[in-house]
Amino acid sequence: MSVTTEVEELYSVIEESARLLDVACSRDKVWPILTVYGDALAHATPVAFRVATGMRHVGDLDCRFVTHPKDRDPYPAALSNGLTAETDHPVGALLSDIRGRCAIDTHGIDFGVVGGFKKVYSVFTPDDLQELSKLADIPSMPRSLAENFNFFARHGLDERVGAIAIDYPHRTVNVYFNEVPAECFESKTVVPMLREIGLPEPSEQMLKLGQEAFGLYVTLSWDSSKIERFCFGVTTTDLTTLPVRIEPEIEQFVKSVRHGDGDRKFVYGVASSPEGEYYKLESHLKWKPGTVDFI
16 A cells, blocks of 8 residues: 555544544644655554543544654654754753663654644663663753652662653653552552652542553653653553543544454543643554553
8 A cells, every 4th residue: 555545544534533523633734744654654553543631632633653664763854844843942852862872662653633743752672671760861851850760769660661752842751661560550559659749639530540550651841840740541442341430522532533443442541630630542543462552
């Protein structure tokens, strides 16, 4: 299948999904992103759509897919094609600095049909999870990673970084932890963890999801020493098996969004932020066993 056909097919699915969700889909916003990375689409697994509750996320539909080849840095392509603006901020140097110090297995990108190009994901090889101290020493990394090192180390997370996501418009970084110690998902641990980093007391729904979680991530920025968000993710092929009520706007997303052949796959997440909790659902259009899950 040609690159043009792959781009046209994915754009058609995005446009249809956005329309069913009453999200304004602009071809001028989406088409350039798909064409820049179009050669990746034939091989990209996963390809996923995501919606979230909370004011920051309302009215957009996000799409994520892996870029190929894995040794190609996707950020220069975004810059040279006007998908994101040049900047002297450290966010613009971080991906290059990570690539210079760590072995990256794959990259992915994330964009919104309204918000445009947002993130680049750098995924490390599963048998070579990165040390926090190594990442914290990167000059362009937010200092909040180093400043919270003791918190992460006390909970057994210091050598378990599986991926980094860089959000260019919001100038934040997500740090994803794999092979997380089981106690990090237990209520008796989650409550004091969130209290220590100054986030609200978790709801019963968040605590129940934690018991089913496969991993967690935190969000950091260059503007604060605090951990800005703390998120659990749960994978399932059947949302009715989750131990929580699904939000109405997410139920509408599930009914509307296109999915591939065979079993559906979802990643459901809850994030704690200073403004309160919000929920996200990622539905996979294409996936295969063994691919890395995010939310």
